[in-house]
Amino acid sequence: MSEIKKRRDLYQEVTDKIVKAIETGGMANWVRPWSDVNEPGLPKNGSSARPYSGVNTALLFITAHERGYGSTRWFTMKQANELGGRVRKGEKTTPVYFFKMLESAKTDAGKDQKGKGNDDKPRMVPFLTEYRVFNAEQIDGLPLSENIPQPEWSPNKAVQEIIARLQPQIVHGGNRAYFSPSQGDGDYGLIKMPYRGAFNSEFDYLGTLLHELGHWSSGPLKRQLGARGTDDYAREEIRVELFSVLMARELNIPMSIENHTVYMDSYIKMLKSDSREIFRVAKDAQKICDYVMGRFVPEMEVSPDAVPVVMPAPVIDTTVQPVNPVVKALIASSIKRASRKPKSGYAQTEPTAAEPALTM
Template sequence: MSGKFDIYQTITDSIIAMMEEATGNCPLPWHRQGLTMPLNVESTNRYNGINVVMLWYYGQQCSQQLWGTYRQWANQGAQVKKGAKGVPIIFYKKVKRTEPNGAESFYPMAKASWVFNVDQVTGYEGEGIAPASPLPDTIGQADILDHAEAFIARTGAAIQHNDTFGLDRAFYNYADDYINMPCRHLFYGDQQQAREGYYAILLHELTHWTGHKARCNRGLFGKDKMDYAREELVAEFGAAFLSAQLNITQHPRSDHAEYLKSWIAILKNDKKALFRASKLAGEAVDYLTSLQSEERKAA
């Protein structure tokens, strides 16, 4: 008799396989152009947390990121194609329990669901997801993207640029609470790659910035290499979510392979690490998005 289905292990195994495929400079699923956040066909809400990563992974060859369960597609008048394989995602259901003192409480229980892409159904006549508009190709190294600059400015993060040898690298200084970035002219490649590389790295550091005790309070960075790697995974997911939100293409970092090695080690030892990292990344993105209010815009 087969063992009980474990959604945590199933998803973790999928992500480990994804990371093991992305050896050397091979990209991860979120390192590609025109990426959009996955949407549910019935609610039109965005998926969140690790479900985003799973749908990006399994939807790499799909025409758009529109998903739904078998029943949700049926409710739209569509039919899932025979033989189509669903993608497992996780959701949490509130379960009631009675405490020893007789009081009732609720706790979240992880449940699995399987969703199918719009490319896997027939008869769907609803609206699709508009593809991300290509960004203008202007001349210059790491030139400015106005919408990304506005988003970052509204966060209020202190950012300094440096081209001094030894300081010409990206990092978040927790003690003094600022982000250090290489000057724009230090980003190489073609025009688009230089520009988007700059913002992808800045969004990574901005995710670290949210971990300060005055903000999301993630207890940066811990005492050992594994704690550091866990926070780096949070920042990787955070930057991926933000890049999709801002229509910025991510590219593999120069230290891509080394980070993959440390992340795989974490995931193989802890099947829930992935879920914590994606949850914390989602909280970081929500925090940064909350700073984009009308009041903040007017300030």
Template sequence: MPAESAKSRPNIYETITAKIIAAIEGNPGEPVLPWQRGGLTPVLPTNAATGNAYRGVNILSLWVTALEHGYESGLFATYKQWSALGAQVRKGESAAPIVFYRELEKAKDGADPADPDATETIRMARGYWVFAAEQVDGYVLPGALPPDPIDRIAAADAYVAATRARVVIGGARACYRPSTDTIRMPDEARFFGTDGRSRLEAFYGTLAHELVHWTAPETRCARELGARFGDDRYCAEEVIAETGAAFLCARLGIAAEPHPDHARYIGHWLTVMKADSRAVFTAAAKAQEAVTYLDGLQQHARQLAA
């Protein structure tokens, strides 16, 4: 499938949303975000040609594809990009959908063409199709040693410290309190490890979720928090926090920890996604914005230390 444009294909929003819905509903038992099953540590998807990490909803689309087919490299590229690398996509392989945006200048409705402010910038989505490194011949996967578990935890601890978020240890429940702008976390001893996730990974995976909530205030990323469990804004914020935490954990090489209320609000979110094919794009974009904000604090901390 050499063609890269999605012009002749179904709406790219519907295509990617349907793929994510199918992956959530395909889990036996309670609904769960597919990249958080069984203590998995998904690799952050990266373009094999440019070396750039994918962002936002593209991460989710490629994670779903990788989990569905067992791809472990995290490397993807378009048909043309693989060809430029000297590789050949094998005949019969299916591509994964991603989306990119371009900004266009458009005349405002009813505006005077002579008015210098008569145009506005709009974002246009365009779908592309990419293949994993496991689907091509003629490409040698780069060898890489897995990071040491102790180094991963140290990196996670340093990442949180660089944000200067106030984290209070104690109690039985993890939460972010907007009234005091604090994150409350149970002691590490209250967390349990599994075959795929250590006790400390469970702690930092949960802390990553609360750290994304911490970015919500007006002075940071300006997201509206829901007033009560079950309302649309609450569920949307929880999905943003879970998604942002998954992005963070993938970056740090630790397994994400599903929130205790995960199944209940994911069930609600499924209904939202089925009614609005752009909802998951918005949530993923806000999750990416939160992670980008937190990443910016890392750079600021390094500058202060220099």
């Protein structure tokens, strides 16, 4: 009798990689300023230019650090070939994970796998799968850093624009940096910062401010914090540490990621007991980053081969001529509202209940 191949647990594979990376060097190794890399920004699909998100960002950080890649572009074999590139012989692939929507399996009794009844309509559920990619530095025939435009803005200006748009309440003074959801006159709590002169460099100040801004986002994003010493507290610290990594890469800020031993030890235990924990926290960190940067990114990864290299621009027909002038006015008003760009990718919401202050 042939031996049945054991089904792979992709969640566990991802968790094992993250745990190993944290235990051997922490998140600090994932932050490399652009002076050390060939291309700016977060890891992205080299064909569509779509940034990776969630746990994939962390996994590609890890691989780039371990193998010394300076490029942020990643391609499937098919994409590399279509663009005239050729993967060098002997190069290893890197797995990237995404969700496919599949029909839920049903039992003979007409119930799904969780035992819940269902009608004749198929129920779609997300299914974790993977595809394999190569870094641009593993491929011959592709343009590298000489054709990649460099950013023209300064990190300080970028952070100032973020603060002006989000308008958190920030008070300077003292010798501690922390966020308190129960203090201040702002809608979502108070960020307390030492004066700029108390920091060793401008980057230290900006990195600390962004870290506390990550905690501040718990208000508008309605995130549970928790008391010091609890799993929720440790989870929030790791969530914001990962957010800090994302922001450091986006804004070219050489942050000093703290790698708090107490939080890391506690969180590693949580990861080892729940293989889906890192997916939730990475998703939260990405959500904070998208909110702070003022954009909206779909929550679920898609297969890169499913995304065309050039996305066609949508064509909107606004030439409707209704007979009734009242209807015509309503349609015009609706089109005008739909054309407005939101100030942020997420709506402002009511603040959460007061929780203990979160510090660096």
